[in-house]
Amino acid sequence: MSDTFILDRNHLPYWLRQLRKERKLIGPMRKKSGDIVYEEVSNIHEIELNCPAILPPVKEFFFPATEAMLRFKKGNVNDNIMGTPAVIFGLRSCDVSALNLVDRFFGGDIKDRYYTKKRENTLLVSVGCNMPDPTCFCMSMGTGPFLHKGYDIQLTDLGDRYFVEARSGRAKNIMNKFRHLFGKPSKADYEDQYEAVHLSQTYFEKRINLEGARNAIVSGAVHDDFWRSVTARCFECGGCVYECPLCTCFNVIDRKYDGTVERARVWDTCMFKGFTRMTGGVLPNRDRIRRTKRWYYHKIVYGPEQIGTFGCVGCGRCTITCPGVIDMATVGMKLSKGVDNS
Amino acid sequence: MDKIYTICPYCGCGCGLYLHTTGNRVTGVSPSRSHPVNRGTLCVKGWNSHEFINHPDRIAWPVRKTDRGLVRTSWEDALDITASKLSSIAGEYGPDSIGVLSSAKCSNEENYLMMKFARAVIGTNNVDHCARLCHSSTVGGLSGAFGSGAMTNSITEIDEARTLFVIGSNTTEQHPMIGMHMLKAVDRGATLIVADPRRTQIAEFAQIHLRHRSGTDVALLNSIMNVIILEGLVDIDFVKRRTENFGGLMNVVNYYTPPVGARITGVPAEAIKKAARIFATQQRSMLFYSMGITQHITGVDNVRSCANLIMLTGHIGQPYSGLNPLRGQNNVQGACDMGALPEFYSGYQKVSDPASRRKFRRAWGTKVPDKPGMALTDMIDAIGKGRIRALYIMGENPLMSDPDLTQVREAFRSLDFLVVQDIFISDTAGMADIVLPAASFAEKDGTYTNTERRVQKADRALRPYGEALPDWQIICRLANRMGYPMSYNGTYEIMEEIALLTPSYGGILHHRLDENSGLQWPCPDMNHTGTPYLHRKKFARGLGDFIPVEFLPPAEQVDDDYPMLLTTGRMYFHYHTGTMCRRTSTLEREEPECFVEINPSDGKRLCIRSGQPVNITSRRGGLEVKAMITEKTPEGTVFVPFHFREAAANILTNPACDPEVRIPEFKVCAVKVEPVAGKKTTRKPEEVDISKFWIERE
Amino acid sequence: MKRVNIYTPFRAEIKEIEKKTADVNLYRIALPKRIKYSPGQFFMVSVWGAGEVPISITSHSAFSDGLELCVRKAGFVTSLIYNAEEGTDIWLRGPYGNGFPLDIAGNSDIVLIAGGIGMAPLRPLIYEFTNRNKKYGNVKLVYGSKYPDDVIFRDEIEVYKQMGAKVIVSVDRKNGEWDGNVGFVTDFLGSIKADMVSAVAYVCGPEIMIKNVTRDLSLMGMPHEKIITTLEAHMKCGVGKCGHCYAGCKYICTDGPVFSYKEIREYQLMQAWEDNK
Known part of the structure; x- marks a missing residue:
């Protein structure tokens, strides 16, 4: 169960400032160009909370696009596992849901310490989405706009105050330290919170039935011609993978800086033909159609089989970043509506 | 982690992106959503533009x-x-x-x-x-015709255009984010006409793909103009009010009837007519061109022909229609x-x-x-x-x-x-x-x-x-x-x-550029908000000048010794001389080596199979590269990308230059292609599809 | 154990290099500590500054003090390993992968079919199955190579025979002196005289060979779950994280590399096979 609180809007900066004393504070900030990005917060008053799907997702704080893993010098190996205590403020339900899935992937029996160490040291303070973007479809995926479980701290914007829910153990511990800032929610607060949750659902423009898409594929109704038409529009930019909060494929490269070898990992994309190239040049996935299918199959078909859930949280980032308009929402919609194979 | 706004260092799209830095290291890149060109997207080079910055090959001292x-x-x-x-x-x-x-x-x-x-x-x-090597013909040709040599429109205007005529540009691969806007226009119902000898990705979306012979652009464009004049599709008001020397153009273009055009270019006369009618009759027609037009000894002539076509149809001086050279860097x-x-x-x-x-x-x-x-x-x-x-x-x-x-x-x-x-x-x-x-x-x-x-x-x-x-x-x-x-x-x-x-650039100062993704010149003073499209009301030089041009063949023709045409260009994953992209692990992994694209029928004739090493020789030199059999390249033509220092395509190319602006003819030269003697196929052929291999063996 | 970094390799020493063919070497490696590994597993072998490659294990831990790896010069990293000298350090991670299932062999006939370097992962199986204490069935090995010079374990064939295995060695094409069999391994499946319906087969070799052999074995009546093979894939991590070897819905590195023909078909692990069905 969650502990619930009420936070006066005017007390939020104070609370964040206190949190920042012990941890790095990361939040959505507006840049001069008008974009909103997650970065380390310099001025708390500049935090911008009116943008649900921010490019890129917060996965890069746990799994950066390039990360030095090992350094080899004079016969010794040093691993470069970092994990500065941090708090990410203002991320969304889809982000939290995605991290929970990635936790299962990088955690589990074989732990990727580079990811888990950062994750263990980071507190997530998410904000539910009163007003989703036109690209969002988290409601269809059950990963938003508000979460019932799996979060650290979730805020619901009630105008002049925030309804605060602390779920995880560490979140509850932290809340204990700031008891003086938070009030006990009244019945009216609960009602307002319910209304916000209820109302936000009416704002979704996209409803994507991935279950229908999955059924279409599994039943064999989708022929390669459909995938050919999807592939023809692919720019091979890799953006869908780079922006996906769930995609975690990486390549490992060695670089020699005089005397030191640095083994680093960089984000990689299954959409590229070289992704599966084997020694000697054999390319199991030379065919572009097969590569496109691979990504969608992994997310739509194998996800439910393997981990019991779709490999998509409905954040809509691929919709924003795909130049060819063959993102998950578009393709999922087409698949679920019945594919014209002619 | 800090995110710092910058401009992508690759192509001329000029996409806005953020570099993510930790310490003095760049750890990633993300696109800017508010940027008018890329709108939250990037191409593969943009996404990987951070990797070469910290490459150990960087020169650290003089x-x-x-x-x-x-x-x-x-x-x-x-x-x-x-x-x-x-x-x-x-x-x-x-x-x-x-x-x-x-x-x-x-x-x-x-x-x-x-x-x-x-x-x-x-x-x-x-x-x-x-x-000099890419768009000097544009600067030369357009300053003569219009008085200013630059893209007349804004990239965002492409979305709203009704006809897109793309000639000599592999847009989706070389200017991917402009390609994205073109695709968007096509999705909204615009007609796309592509003129390119190669079957590029953008050509897949074209209603009309004119596969003319390399180096016959003037003939193709003159022929299109011939149809437009003959069928009375000229924007007469525009020609009268805004241009001069229409008579001169008519005299030259008269000769290039569709059958003549078809004979020179190899494009069916009907296709020429169809393209002409669509381009002339639609409002909001935009013409795009790139290296396929400029890198010829007739580069300036090619550009002038494009300008003539645009003036003839009056598709300039307004939003969503104009002449758009796509700049490379x-x-x-x-x-x-x-x-x-x-x-x-x-x-x-x-x-x-x-x-x-x-x-x-x-x-x-x-x-x-x-x-x-x-x-x-x-x-x-x-x-x-x-x-x-x-x-x-x-x-x-x-x-x-x-x-x-x-x-x-x-x-x-x-x-x-x-x-x-x-x-x-x-x-x-x-x-x-x-x-x-x-x-x-x-x-x-x-x-x-x-x-x-x-x-x-x-x-x-x-x-x-x-x-x-x-x-x-x-x-x-x-x-x-x-x-x-x-x-x-x-x-x-x-x-x-x-x-x-x-x-x-009179009104362009740093403090004005922080917001709204910069300013478009001409921006003559501090109150000016930039110019989204050029030549409104009048051309930079006053009246637009029709400079008629006759078709001239490329400097080097095929003959018995060198029977194939070589055209050079770029590929999607690499960029120019490769100093940056070839030091980026993802890009280098995708295309680690040079290749030559050969049409299947040429391949059959020359007994060349995919993956086999071949020698390409021109009058100036030769190189050994791997063959790639593909329908992309037309019969009689081969294509080699020029990014690879170990197999530099420019060993082959002809230094003959356009007499006016001195741009070399990278796009056409005569070569011969032969399988490397003694090497039937490499023992472990690179990039052989397993499934194909399997069929052969059965 | 929680603090272990799965990506950090450990140092081992190349004790001995045995040149097997023109491009294949056998490396005898001294491990820093006793590591238990089983047939069919692999190690990630590191060359600092070049990268890591998965190499399958050629030795049987019960019969060898250290570790034996068979490396063919094929790519950048393997070329560097190929040029290594005795006494140099080599960096390893592993063992990884599931290994060959041994219990399904029971006491029925055991058919081992190897092609080229594919003999390397099957070699420990010969030691395993000819172990008289364990009461396995008869071991029959068909070992094909491209040319006579490519027969990697030519010198050991007599040893296998002495251990009780029936061995057929063949080459695709003969050159020089070769009085043995000529033909693809599929040509000799009939001559080993195994009871294919009850037998179990372990197959390893180039992908095309695996495809042909599995097809023929299944035509000869062998149940698909008893045709065992080991797959090859581009790998970067070996521990199911990097995603390169993901095929069908399996990670070749952690769910494999050993799969039965049944699994391969069920999960569509080899899409190239699907296309030509």
Whole structure:
């Protein structure tokens, strides 16, 4: 169960400032160009909370696009596992849901310490989405706009105050330290919170039935011609993978800086033909159609089989970043509506 | 983690992106959502543009050539040697014995300083850059026809266009984010006409794909105009009010009836007619062209034909319709604007015009040379003849990018002094007497002008690598040493000087560029908000000039000895001479080696299979590459990308140049292709599809 | 154990290099500590500055003190390993992968079919199955190579025979002196005289060979779950994180590399096979 609180809007900066004393504070900030990005917060008053799907997702704080893993010098190996205590403020339900899935992937029996160490040291303070973007479809995926479980701290914007829910153990511990800032929610607060949750659902423009898409594929109704038409529009930019909060494929490269070898990992994309190239040049996935299918199959078909859930949280980032308009929402919609194979 | 706004260092789209930095390292890249060109998207090169910045191959300190090869030296030493060498050569042989190559990869400020360095410090107009090799025909052709050589429209206008005519541009691969806008227009119902010998990705979306023979663009365009005139589809009002010499055009175009056009170009007459009708009758028609038009000995003629077509149909001077050369480098438009050209000061003010000379002489406080200088291709020739003794090259790699590399290399050996300023030891820097380490795009601030004339500001994300310095600081230090004081507190001060001297940049200052993704020139004063489309109400030169052109065949024709046409170009995963992209793991992994695209029927005839090594030979040299059998390339033509230093396509290309603007004919030359003797197939063929292999064996 | 970094390799020493063919070497490696590994597993072998490659284990831990790896010079990293000298360090991670299932062999006939370097992972199986203490069935090995010079374990064939295995060695094409069999391994499946319906087969070799052999074995009546093979894939991590070897819905590195023909078909692990069905 969650502990619930009420936070006066005017007390939020104070609370964040206190949190920042012990941890790095990361939040959505507006840049001069008008974009909103997650970065380390310099001025708390500049935090911008009116943008649900921010490019890129917060996965890069746990799994950066390039990360030095090992350094080899004079016969010794040093691993470069970092994990500065941090708090990410203002991320969304889809982000939290995605991290929970990635936790299962990088955690589990074989732990990727580079990811888990950062994750263990980071507190997530998410904000539910009163007003989703036109690209969002988290409601269809059950990963938003508000979460019932799996979060650290979730805020619901009630105008002049925030309804605060602390779920995880560490979140509850932290809340204990700031008891003086938070009030006990009244019945009216609960009602307002319910209304916000209820109302936000009416704002979704996209409803994507991935279950229908999955059924279409599994039943064999989708022929390669459909995938050919999807592939023809692919720019091979890799953006869908780079922006996906769930995609975690990486390549490992060695670089020699005089005397030191640095083994680093960089984000990689299954959409590229070289992704599966084997020694000697054999390319199991030379065919572009097969590569496109691979990504969608992994997310739509194998996800439910393997981990019991779709490999998509409905954040809509691929919709924003795909130049060819063959993102998950578009393709999922087409698949679920019945594919014209002619 | 900090996120710093900058402009993508690859193509002319000029996408806005953020560099993510931790410490003094870039850890990632993300696109800007508010940027009008990329709108939250990037191509694969943009997504991976962070990796080369920290590459161990970066030059960390100045380097001097000795008998033991390139050795480390100090800045003092390197600059002193450079200054004294340049001074003494200028003193002995005259300032015109020195050539300066500026860079389309560097910022506007740096290009301005470089041309100032050439003109005010050395005292020569011999300053040029790689636009000579890509869009000099545009600058030449359009300044004649319209009075201004740049993309007339904005990229965002593409979304709303009704007809897109793309000629000689592989847009989705070479300007992916412009390709994205084109796709969007097509999705909204626009008609796409593509004229390209190769079946490119954009051609897959075209309603009409005209596969004309390489080098027959003038004939194709004249034939289209012939149909338009004959069928009464000319925008008569526009022609009367806004243009001159329509009669001249008619006289020439008359000959190019669709059957004649079909015979020369190989495109069916019906297709020519259909394209002409669609293009002329639709409102909001935009024409796009790129290297396929410009890199010919008839480059200027090709551009003029495009301009004629646009004026004939009145598709200019309004939003959503116009003539749009797609510029290749991130700042090639800016480098031209800044006057890194032998005949122009910044803002295309002519060197030959006494009034402009007076203006710059007074501003710079020194004499300026009056004779237009040598173009890049002419400088290379002049080296061989001993008229150029020293070259100062900033961020360019002519030893990969120029035609007939064997000759170029020979010429470079005879230089008295070569100084190269770069971020990596390129092929050119490898031959230099002094290499000055420059800061990469992430390590300096400055402005870049993209293909739609949008002047954008990029911020500094990192401290320079090692002892590297931003190019503008290197130029200043060198100028100071050569007795011409140059001191600026920052790039914003250079920009102020540019604005003062350049009418079209008059209102462009750094503080105005932070918001709204910059300003599109012409922006003459501080209250002006930029110009989204050009030639409104009147052309820059007044009336648009129809300059009729006759079809001329390419300089080199196929014959019995060299029976195939070679066309060169770029591929999606790589960029130009490969100094950056080939040091990016993902890009290099995707396309690790050079190949030649051969049509299946040619492959069958020559007994060449995919993956097999073949020799390509032209009159100038030969190379061994792997064959790739594909329908993309038409019969009789082969295509080789020019990114690979180990198999440099420019060994083959013809140095014949357009007589006016001296652009070499990269797109056509005659070659022969033969399987490498003794090697039937490689033992482990690279990139052989397993499934194919399996069928053969059964 | 929680603090272990799965990506950090450990140092081992190349004790001995045995040149097997023109491009294949056998490396005897001294491990820093006793590591238990089983047939069919692999190690990630590191060359600092070049990268890591998965190499399958050629030795049987019960019969060898250290570790034996068979490396063919094929790519960048393997070329560097190929040029290594005795006494140099080599960096390893592993063992990884599931290994060959041994219990399904029971006491029925055991058919081992190897092609080229594919003999390397099957070699420990010969030692395992000819172990008289364990009461396995008869072991029959068909070992094909491209040319006579490519027969990697030519010198050991007599040893296998002495251990009780029936061995057929063949080459695709003969050159020089070769009085043995000529033909593809599929040509000799009949001559080993195994009871294919009850037998179990372990197959390893180039992908095309695996495809042909599995097809023929299944035509000869062998149940698909008893045709065992080991797959090859581009791998970067070996521990199911990097995603390169993901095929069908399996990670070749952690769910494999050993799969039965049944699994391969069920999960569509080899899409190239699907296309030509």
